Amino acid sequence: MTMEAGIAQSEFDTAQSEKSVEKHLALAKTREQRRRLTNRMLSASFGLFVLLVWYLATKYGFVHALIIPSPQDTFFAAGRVMRADYFLPNAWVTTYEILLGFALGLASGVLFGVAVTMFESVRATIYPYLVALQAPPKIVLAPIFVTWFGFDAPSKIAIAVVMSFFPMFLNTLTGLTSVDPNAVKLMRSLTASRWQTFRFLLLPNALPIMMAGLKLCWTLAVTGVIVGEFVGASAGIGYLIYAMNFQLDIAGVFALIILLSLFTVAVYQLVEWAEARIVFWKQL
Amino acid sequence: MTAGLINAEHLTKVYGTATGPLVALTDVNFAIEEGEFVSLVGPSGCGKSTLLSMLGGLEERSEGTLTLDGETLDRPRTDIGMMFQTSVLFPWRTARENVRLPGIILGLDPEEQKAKCDELLDLVGLNGFGDRYPGELSGGMRQRVALARLLAHGPRVLLMDEPFGALDEFTREAMNLELLRIWEKTRKTVVFVTHNIGESVFLSDRVFVMTPRPGRLAGILTVDLPRPRTTAVMREPRYSDLVFEIRRMIGVDH
Numbered sequence: 001m002t003m004e005a006g007i008a009q010s011e012f013d014t015a016q017s018e019k020s021v022e023k024h025l026a027l028a029k030t031r032e033q034r035r036r037l038t039n040r041m042l043s044a045s046f047g048l049f050v051l052l053v054w055y056l057a058t059k060y061g062f063v064h065a066l067i068i069p070s071p072q073d074t075f076f077a078a079g080r081v082m083r084a085d086y087f088l089p090n091a092w093v094t095t096y097e098i099l100l101g102f103a104l105g106l107a108s109g110v111l112f113g114v115a116v117t118m119f120e121s122v123r124a125t126i127y128p129y130l131v132a133l134q135a136p137p138k139i140v141l142a143p144i145f146v147t148w149f150g151f152d153a154p155s156k157i158a159i160a161v162v163m164s165f166f167p168m169f170l171n172t173l174t175g176l177t178s179v180d181p182n183a184v185k186l187m188r189s190l191t192a193s194r195w196q197t198f199r200f201l202l203l204p205n206a207l208p209i210m211m212a213g214l215k216l217c218w219t220l221a222v223t224g225v226i227v228g229e230f231v232g233a234s235a236g237i238g239y240l241i242y243a244m245n246f247q248l249d250i251a252g253v254f255a256l257i258i259l260l261s262l263f264t265v266a267v268y269q270l271v272e273w274a275e276a277r278i279v280f281w282k283q284l
Numbered sequence: 285m286t287a288g289l290i291n292a293e294h295l296t297k298v299y300g301t302a303t304g305p306l307v308a309l310t311d312v313n314f315a316i317e318e319g320e321f322v323s324l325v326g327p328s329g330c331g332k333s334t335l336l337s338m339l340g341g342l343e344e345r346s347e348g349t350l351t352l353d354g355e356t357l358d359r360p361r362t363d364i365g366m367m368f369q370t371s372v373l374f375p376w377r378t379a380r381e382n383v384r385l386p387g388i389i390l391g392l393d394p395e396e397q398k399a400k401c402d403e404l405l406d407l408v409g410l411n412g413f414g415d416r417y418p419g420e421l422s423g424g425m426r427q428r429v430a431l432a433r434l435l436a437h438g439p440r441v442l443l444m445d446e447p448f449g450a451l452d453e454f455t456r457e458a459m460n461l462e463l464l465r466i467w468e469k470t471r472k473t474v475v476f477v478t479h480n481i482g483e484s485v486f487l488s489d490r491v492f493v494m495t496p497r498p499g500r501l502a503g504i505l506t507v508d509l510p511r512p513r514t515t516a517v518m519r520e521p522r523y524s525d526l527v528f529e530i531r532r533m534i535g536v537d538h
Binding site: 180184186187188190191192196200201204205207279280281282 | 337364365374375389418419461
């Protein structure tokens, strides 16, 4: 074989092997897509199965319609509730309470988490009390808060703040302290200031755990507001659920629960979407 | 004792523990010259990492003196750089941004640093990988980035704590050759901690042999193998003599 022919041959081999690599990658991609599709089919069929059992159980009278309304009744009730003129004002009240409670719980949790980690005097002063307060269920405060702050939004917001504060506080604290000792050594050896260590190492390092706390914080804010509205309110989705339950409009209650869940899940998904972008390095 | 760049006299470190005082290092004396490559070798618990931390100004000494350039070493200094067994790269920063970090912390000229960091990435053989995140690099490549970051702010003294200890044997050997190549170019003072005897002989001008319980400096060996070194020195009788001498001092040969 001449040299030119040899080079041509090796170029041909390279082209061939590149082609086969591409083929393998394409195959792997197809397999991955198929796997995902299968998983989605599985979860969809399980959902349909549950719906079917629900439907059959109500159709053949295994459960009384007053206790569990049929799927179609629930669906129509959702339409009825959403078209009613009382729906939007009440939904707005609850949304407003949840968002404000969540935001304040989030902010105060982060603030206290940072303060307790960064300042020894703050830690010494309040940390033991925060740990002690973390154990009992915060929900017991709901009636007292209604007494203190009244039937309107402030009492619901207060309950949401108290409930969502702790996961955010504890996760911020855990995140800021779960740091590679060598990374701290590195920052010290570079004579980094406390602020620099916080900004370049501790805070970004804490973000994944803080995001997990934020998701907990969100669901607890929703729980806090709804329970608050059960305990004593003159408006809101929790108030509507309570009132409809009292009137034995169980289909309406089901519809409201489902609407509330859809709202909560939608925001949760939004948070996860943001999380994937904020702590992008976790997927690398 | 002749005064070197780094001097230790009667250096002692005692930790207070729940079960009483623990002597990590006792009566350590040495002088390290500017531009010298020194290894600290010994089994676990011989105090080599403690000594390195003290050299980095991260650990207080209990007794004795430790000086760099005549000044007491009791706090971190910007003319000392540290590297660890794990790369300690920040996963949210690209390779280049990690190498830029020391310059940012120390407030060095950004334009100058930018050019220097690109040069350093070239120097450690990572041309074209600057925009990769650590999660996208292999273990060996991550240590290369850590090596570039170590050099970024231009320290005189490099303190390296088993930097290639977590790598596989082949990668470790490649990194040793790389380190020697870079050291020949820059002639920094290096203190290199390892528990690999062969590695310590291959790299160093002098090997500080340390023994545990209590941690102390058992002896200092001068490695009179010619430089620049390649893996061929491992075939020389002098290389094996030195390795066996160190084994004898540590007491691994019975």
